[in-house]
Amino acid sequence: MEWIKYHEAEKVFDLRTENSTYQMQVREYDTLVHLYYGCPVGDSLITDRIVCVDRGFSGNPYEAGKDKTFSLDTLPQEYSSFGSGDYRESALDIRYDNGTRTLGLRYEGYEIIKGKYSIPGLPAMYADENEAETLVITLRDDVQDVRVKLYYGVVKDLDVITRSVSVENHGQAPVQLERVMSLCLDQPYGDWDWMTFYGKHEMERQLSRTPIHHGVQSVGSLRGASSHQYNPFVMLADKNATETSGECYGFSFLYSGNFLAAAEKDQFDQTRLIMGIHPENFEFLLREGEIFHAPEVMMVYSAEGFEKMSNCYHKAVREHVCRGRFKLERRPVLINNWEGTYFDFTGEKLLEMAKEAASCGVELFVMDDGWFGKRDDDNSGLGDWQVNEKKLGCTLSELAERIHGLGMKFGIWYEPECVSEDSDLYRAHPDWAFTVPGRRPNRGRNQLVLDFSREDVRNHIFDEMTKVLDKADVDYLKWDFNRSISDIYCAALPADRQGEVPHRYVLGLYEFLDRLGKRYPDMLIEGCSGGGGRFDAGMLHYTSQIWCSDDTDTIERLKIQYGTSFAYPVSAVGSHVSACPTGRFVPFETRAAVAMAGTFGYELDPAKLSEEEKTQIRGQIEEFKKYYDVIHFGDYYRLTNAMEEGPYAAWEFVSEDGNEALVSVVASRVRANDPGVRIRLRGLKENQMYLVNGVEYPGGALMHGGILLEEAKKEYQSWNYHITAK
Secondary structure, rough: OOOOEEEEEOOEEEEEOOOOEEEEEEEHEEEEEEEEEEOOOOOOOOOOOOOOOOOOOOOHHHOOOOOOOOOOOOOOOOEEEEEOOOOOOOOOEEEEOOOOOOOOEEEEEEHHHHOOOOOOOOOOOOOOOOOOOEEEEEEEEEOOOOEEEEEEEEHHHHOEEEEEEEEEEEEOEEEEEEEEEEEEEEOOOOOOEEEEEEEEEEEEEEEEHHHHHHHHEEEEEEEOOOOEEOOEEEEEEEEOOOOEEEEEEEEEEEEEOOOOEEEEOOOOOEEEEEEEEOOOOEEEEEEOOEEEEEEEEEEEEOOOOOOHHHHHHHHHHHHOOOOOOOHHOOOOOOEHHHHOOOOOOOOOHHHHHHHHHHHHOOOOOEOOOOOOOOOOOOOOOOOOOOOOOHOOOOOHHHHHHHHOOOOOOOEEEOOOOEEEEEOOHHHHOOHEEEEOOOOOOOOEEEEEEOOOOHHHEEEEHHHHHHHOOOOOOEEEEEEEEOOOOOOOEEEEEEEEHHHHHHHHHHHHHHHHHHHHHOOOOOEEEEOOOOEOOOOOOOOOHHHOOEOOOOOOOOHHHHHHHHHOOOOOOHHHHEEEEOEEEEEEEEHHHHHHHHOOOOOEEOOHHHHHHHHHHHHHHHHHHHHHHHHHHHHOOOOEEOOOOOOOOOOOOEEEEEOOOOEEEEEEEEOOOOOOOOOEEEEEEOOOOOEEEEEEEEEEEEEHHHHOOOOOOEOOOOOOOEEEEEEOOO
């Protein structure tokens, strides 16, 4: 097993996955330059791509003497630094105690390690020694004695290369980190498109594809969370790349806080991509001997279009980012009371809902917001995590026991990171919430954010939660976060360290979730932030699934789940059948078909359903269980583009062995005298005979000739085509 090699004579580092090669080289003056990332190149070393030419206004390192052709401003850098003569977007910016910010990184050494590296306090992809190798390259600034370690994790069979960085201060004087990007990737050639996923609350992860132009294009978040507005996953793609052909690169940031992803096309048409913690309002002080660890980026290259890249991410996230009992175990079909009752419920009302749901085959009942403190609306009580037994009419333990007696599991909602001003917690500890001294705070949902960078705050909330969870048999916890962070000030840190608070907050969140998961290993935790406001691979390291969006409108979910599918597996996507929140009528069976492309559940009051609809629920749940393995563990294919207005939306799941598939289709519109529509399937075996709803076809015919879809008789009609090898 040698997936990482160092060629001593050429000073080239050569990283290989099953379908990609990544190379870099130590050049003159111990400069580490990027050579190549793309298709496998056999035993070749791509050292002839570097062009050294005297370029006006692109200066030269002092060591180069009279050689005007060697310039950091024109060379493809492996990790760029501010003030070094490279005037493009920098990956690292450090301010020293004398106020200067120039950093000159030079190669010092390397180490190759069996297995995949981990990162203290941060999520990271994991793999066994027989699945991965790690390369650590050390760069050093001799003047200030700062060392930068570049981490590369190579997971060969998944076509994943991960990147991370640590910065170590070996000097006596403290240094202030102003910017630490986890990834810097220079592409010397190519005409690329910039693919990002924008949105808003209730309409997340909408695909945007624009040409990379001269200058800087970026997406990011300064909301304290990865945000509804931009997702920390981006792509570079060849102009002609499609689902099934063309080069594309994916970059997924395993981080749940402020982030920046930027692409710069420079004066010589080279493209640089950087990704990491957003430098705005970021500083981190390193004293002598201290180390800063940056979060991880997962990179995937595909020469066969987007679907190949997506399926690499799906398997990597599902099996090497998610952890614990539920990463591969079938999740229970749940019902959440929120849209059925909002705050207006009693224990008896919840039990009535649970009984109706149990009779339909639902396996998990989730009690949402309103069960604690003085909490009858969203203006009070948040932070007072004591059970309101008067409202429930019983203890939480008794309620859980009665729901378990129905043959169901029991779940509960929490929002541990926030606090109402009208709460006992805030009255006792106003300094625990983010507010700037002397200023009135910005409110979101009539609540403030607790300072999770502080250990005393986290310990108090943890103790209050465990007092509840230790007494009641809780099988599921929904972890919500319903506002963006503002007014950031930590009363426990001095003025010169306030820039550390946003990152320390995220580290505190991860520490809390890690501790909670270890204390309750059999409790399924679902992440949520007003739906998809913190839907990222970092959170999936601690929560096996995330509520995809607060928008449960089936037709809008087609676009939301389409965008989500580029980087995240179906097993991570919280998706439920609900009433029609936008007022449009969507057939009950169509709502289920779309929700099945996720963890599946219900968000309604079953007592308000007709007997016909209850019968449908029983059938839907049995159907979902029947198809669970192919949906959650199969390869995923986007058969249509949900961002385009077509007559149908279609997607497909295919088992790993190619012997089973499920094709789901939703009619987007009904028109008179529409032409017939054929959908070409993918992922099947050419010469294998398949049964499609009882009719026999060879795989090649289904993939090249396609299947003729039924004509829609009503708007938003849907079909499932179950395909099995004969």
